[in-house]
Amino acid sequence: MIHSFATSHGDPFVAAFAERMLAQITRPFYEMLRQWIYDGELSDPYHEFFVHEQSSKLEVSESGIARPAPATSVWEDKYKLEEAMIPSIIAEEFARKIFLIGKSLNFIRYGCGDSAWVEAYCRDASRELQYGDTATLETSIDKAYKTTMARLIDLMDNKFRLFEHLRALKSYILLGQGDFIALLMESLAPALERPAGTQYRHALTAQLEHAVRGSIAQYDSPDILSRLDARLLELAHGDIGWDVFTLEYRIDAPVDVVITSWASTQYLRVFNFLWRIKRVEFALGSTWRRCMTGARGVLASVDNRPGGDWKNARCCIAEMIHFVNQLQYYILFEVIEARWAELQRAITKPNATLDDLIQAHTKYLNDITHKGLLGKAKSGVREEGFSHQIYYLLKTMLAYKDSVDGLYSYSVAEFTRRQEQSARQETGLAATQQRKRRSALVDEGARADSPFPIAPPVALSTASSADSVLPPLRQRLEDLSKSFRSRVNVLLGDLLAQPDADMKFLATVMNFNDVYSPRKKLRGGKGKTPATAAKSQSEKESRDGSKERSREAKGEDADKRSAAGDAVDGAKEKYREKMDA
Numbered sequence: 379m380i381h382s383f384a385t386s387h388g389d390p391f392v393a394a395f396a397e398r399m400l401a402q403i404t405r406p407f408y409e410m411l412r413q414w415i416y417d418g419e420l421s422d423p424y425h426e427f428f429v430h431e432q433s434s435k436l437e438v439s440e441s442g443i444a445r446p447a448p449a450t451s452v453w454e455d456k457y458k459l460e461e462a463m464i465p466s467i468i469a470e471e472f473a474r475k476i477f478l479i480g481k482s483l484n485f486i487r488y489g490c491g492d493s494a495w496v497e498a499y500c501r502d503a504s505r506e507l508q509y510g511d512t513a514t515l516e517t518s519i520d521k522a523y524k525t526t527m528a529r530l531i532d533l534m535d536n537k538f539r540l541f542e543h544l545r546a547l548k549s550y551i552l553l554g555q556g557d558f559i560a561l562l563m564e565s566l567a568p569a570l571e572r573p574a575g576t577q578y579r580h581a582l583t584a585q586l587e588h589a590v591r592g593s594i595a596q597y598d599s600p601d602i603l604s605r606l607d608a609r610l611l612e613l614a615h616g617d618i619g620w621d622v623f624t625l626e627y628r629i630d631a632p633v634d635v636v637i638t639s640w641a642s643t644q645y646l647r648v649f650n651f652l653w654r655i656k657r658v659e660f661a662l663g664s665t666w667r668r669c670m671t672g673a674r675g676v677l678a679s680v681d682n683r684p685g686g687d688w689k690n691a692r693c694c695i696a697e698m699i700h701f702v703n704q705l706q707y708y709i710l711f712e713v714i715e716a717r718w719a720e721l722q723r724a725i726t727k728p729n730a731t732l733d734d735l736i737q738a739h740t741k742y743l744n745d746i747t748h749k750g751l752l753g754k755a756k757s758g759v760r761e762e763g764f765s766h767q768i769y770y771l772l773k774t775m776l777a778y779k780d781s782v783d784g785l786y787s788y789s790v791a792e793f794t795r796r797q798e799q800s801a802r803q804e805t806g807l808a809a810t811q812q813r814k815r816r817s818a819l820v821d822e823g824a825r826a827d828s829p830f831p832i833a834p835p836v837a838l839s840t841a842s843s844a845d846s847v848l849p850p851l852r853q854r855l856e857d858l859s860k861s862f863r864s865r866v867n868v869l870l871g872d873l874l875a876q877p878d879a880d881m882k883f884l885a886t887v888m889n890f891n892d893v894y895s896p897r898k899k900l901r902g903g904k905g906k907t908p909a910t911a912a913k914s915q916s917e918k919e920s921r922d923g924s925k926e927r928s929r930e931a932k933g934e935d936a937d938k939r940s941a942a943g944d945a946v947d948g949a950k951e952k953y954r955e956k957m958d959a
Contacts, residue, residue: 400467400509407465408507415476415522416504418483418496420457428463429477432456453489453635453732457481467509472516475523478731482526485732489632490533499525527731534732538633539601541725544739546602547637551627551645552714552746553652555595562589563660570619574610577619582608586625605629620657625649635732636739644743651751651765652709658772659702661779666695668786687852688789691782694859698775701866701888705768708884713750717742749880752873767869774865778858784851863894870896 410427413419420431432455459477464470487493503522507515534540549555565585569577586608590596595603605628613622624646629637669692724730724738747753752764866888873885874896889896 404467404509408509411476412504412507414480415483415519416500418480418485418487420480426463428460428465428468428473429480430458430460430463432458453481453485453632457484472519475519478733479519479522479526482530482732485632485635486526486530486533489635490530490537492529492533495529499529524729527729530732531730531735534633534636534735539599540633540636540735542599542602543605543627543629543633543637544721546598546605547627547645548714548718550595550606551625551649553649553656553710554714555593558589558593558595559656561592562586563656565589566619566623567660570623572619574613574617574619574622577610577622579608579610582610582623620654624653636735641739641743644747648746648750651768652706654769654772655702655706655709658775659699659706661776662695662699662702665779665782666692666699669695669782687785687848687855690859691785691855694778694855694862695782697893698778698862701771702775704884704888708880708887709750712880712883714746717745749878752881764869764872767865767872771862771865771869774858774862778855778862781851781854781858785855788847788851867894867897870894871898 407426410421413421414427414429420427420429422429422431457477457480459474461470461473464473468476483496483499487496503518503525505514505518507518550558553559562585565588566582569581569585586606590603590606607626607628609624609626611622611624627642627645629642669688721738721742724741725735727734752768870885870889873881875898876882885896888894
């Protein structure tokens with residue numbers, strides 16, 4: 379009320395009297411304000427200032443030792459702005475600027491350990507503040523704001539290397555350093571195939587150092603590389619090394635003001651998701667190279683038996699590789715790179731504050747985890763995203779890869795069997811030529827109980843045992859292929875139904891040639907997941923084709939028995955001709 383008299387009363391005498399009175403009344407307030415904006419210290423014994431200092435928090439570790447809260451708590455929780463305590467002589471926006479100046483100075487002094495600069499700044503810039511000198515007050519506040527913010531950002535950038543840490547997180551945790559990740563996966567693959575209980579952290583760390591030395595990562599700062607470490611997640615029954623391996627990037631104060639513990643958890647989520655995709659890409663790539671190499675050697679020699687199966691397997695593996703490549707491109711480029719460019723613009727703009735950096739980094743992580751992990755929103759409530767569907771698709775791809783490896787082993791065994799059969803046939807003929815004097819036993823030698831048994835009956839027995847392996851393997855490959863396509867159809871249908879343009883784009887590039895038929899998730903029952911819907915559809919397709927497969931199998935068995943009989947008769951005739959010669 380007195381302030382209103384001093385600024386708007388019509389009587390000059392009353393206005394001047396009110397102004398002289400306020401100059402005396404507000405002297406303690408302006409003294410607290412001066413200490414706050416020039417020294418970063420709060421001197422308010424009677425709680426009259428609009429900045430309130432909260433009681434310091436101590437964190438109790440697992441060992442029971444109390445320690446100060448991390449820097450995030452110092453920045454976020456040490457001081458609070460009490461809006462109800464803001465006097466009428468100061469606008470609310472002006473009060474927020476004052477609050478940020480003092481908080482930054484306090485953080486520079488205690489969080490960054492640069493008290494010398496704060497004391498020098500206080501000596502050079504401090505001046506007396508009083509009521510009525512509004513122009514001087516605004517000039518002092520603006521100058522203090524710019525100086526303090528510039529110093530704080532400079533410390534975070536040059537002394538504590540905040541921006542380098544952000545780039546390192548993108549390169550190593552978000553898999554932006556391609557050559558390093560490829561070499562790391564190649565080095566770790568044999569060890570990670572073993573059970574999780576047999577993994578040792580020192581062995582993983584050695585492979586991590588090998589990947590660093592063998593890639594361009596070796597030229598990074600030693601401080602950056604020393605923070606990178608390999609660790610194992612909590613073990614569960616049946617886990618292998620791929621399921622528990624993760625990379626860790628350690629963050630110290632005061633950088634943890636921006637890269638908080640919550641942010642580290644988000645980075646870990648994205649890394650585990652991308653690592654799982656990379657694992658599938660590595661496995662499919664290895665199988666594809668084996669198929670292409672074997673097609674010119676072993677597989678070409680046995681093309682008459684599993685040749686059609688190999689054609690279908692190569693087509694399905696190509697589909698899976700295309701799916702994984704498009705998914706990786708979407709996450710690494712359409713999501714991470716685009717959001718990284720936005721983060722760079724936000725943290726390098728003029729007059730950026732530490733709060734601006736925190737908000738920009740938080741938005742960056744939220745966008746990555748939402749779009750990168752294929753999250754979806756409905757009616758303002760966050761639902762379970764598509765990561766569950768992706769998980770089962772990746773699991774199906776690994777199962778298909780294992781089945782293709784089984785088919786390759788069968789083909790190698792078939793190739794070996796034929797080589798052994800040919801060798802036995804040549805050995806039998808040589809032995810027969812040495813015993814021409816026993817020509818009377820020609821008819822007897824052609825029988826299976828002859829001292830000189832010929833190869834076809836033996837091959838027939840071996841082929842019969844091999845025939846019991848191929849049909850189940852062929853059925854397994856067919857079922858997994860149908861399950862993969864069914865799940866992809868469901869995923870694409872759900873992505874196309876999302877309002878987000880980037881997710882629709884992902885569905886479009888995955889189905890650029892319309893080879894799939896996208897359909898939305900089946901709603902057959904409450905809580906029915908996409909995995910259940912895809913499995914039901916796959917089982918239905920399997921039942922529809924069961925009768926036809928049964929008829930084909932019977933026809934193949936009859937053909938095989940007829941061919942085997944013809945082979946025996948031909949071998950007998952050939953044996954007689956050679957003996958006569």
